[in-house]
Amino acid sequence: MAQEEPNFSRTRRKKRRNRSNRILNLLIGIVVLLIIVVATSIILQGGEDQADEDAVADQTVTEDNANTEEQAPTGNVTDEHDEDGNDLQLENDPEIGNEENRQPEEDNTHSPGTVTIVPSEDKVIKETVIDTSWQPIGTTQTGEHISSYDGKSVDWEEKKKALAYATGLPYDSMIFWKIKNGGGPQQSVGIVSSRDNEKKYRVYLEWVDEKGWKPVKMDVLTTLDFDY
Template sequence: MTEREPDLSRVERKKGRNRNKILNSMIAVVVVLIVIATVAIFSGNKSDNEPNDIEETANDTTVNDDKTEDVEDDDKDNATEDSNPTKDEERSAPENTTETEQVDETTNEDGSEESGSVTSVPSDDAIIAETIVNNAWKPVGTTQTGEHVSQYDGTSVDWNEKKQALAYATGLPQDSMIFLKIKNGGGPQKSIGIVSSRDSTQKYRVYLEWVDGEGWKPVKMDKLTTLDFDY
């Protein structure tokens, strides 16, 4: 019995080695499976996360585009509002113009109309439509020196300066006027001229006064209805 023990020990050792190999093989297989499962799990997580990231990025871009469009629309609206006057502003311009005209045109207590420095008074005289006084009238100037003597000779410098003053008061060109009468106005330095346009549609009687060193100055003008009266 004692002589067979060594053989039995060798058999047992051989069986032990075989078991270790099988266990090692099984362990290796298990490790490989664990590695494969781990890789599969991580790969799956990455695949699930990628679409979400892409979607969030796309959503952010869309929101920004919407905001940009809103800002552009607001800018367009503001530009349109600035370039186009409102209805209230359009209505205000004519109203302001009317007020200005009303300020310029006033009626005096005696019934005369005054616009700026010009006064027009209706007349009860049958030959006079209205009498006009313009405070802006100035002397027409003169080339005469020394003591002034009014002349009615039809050729002198003084006579021609009277004609110049009459044209100035009426606003008619001197070469298109008819000088019906130029006469003394009740004093040595006063004159009266009766004139008309060539077609007689405009008829005036102008009162002149002499200003030393400055010439004849219109002081009053009657707008006539007729020339059929005693000059």
């Protein structure tokens, strides 16, 4: 067998080398492409995961805010309770005050009533007032009622409270000129004035069982200089 020419052998080796280089470059290109694809996929997946986490976080914050708004008080709390759940009056409650200055509780079943004012021709009386909204002043007395004119009795004190209630004069600063029988065992009449005598009244009272003394008529006086 004849030997190959040296130039021919070099040419074959060069062609083989070039083909190997092309295959190697192709493989390298495929690997780089795969790396790019995988890296892109990881980056996109990471972005989606972050977006999902942000959405969940936003939803959680929104729900927390909604719960906070639902639980927040909608006004000033004005009542308090003791350990047993009973209502307690606040110290600044306007209804709390001197027992003597309290007005009788209004019965919601009653109408507001009407006030009738009748001018008088009597020189002692300016006018007579009848207010149908007047209520019994209340009482702590029990059992059969006996009208008392003892200045230290409970009944006497309740008469004075009824007089203050009808006239609107402050109990602690009004003058009680006379409290006497008003014509029956359960009737009384009282003459009172302001401390400066500018306001003068004669009030007629009637006793209501278990409810106390109730004003029924009041004379606005022009003078205290008369026989009473």
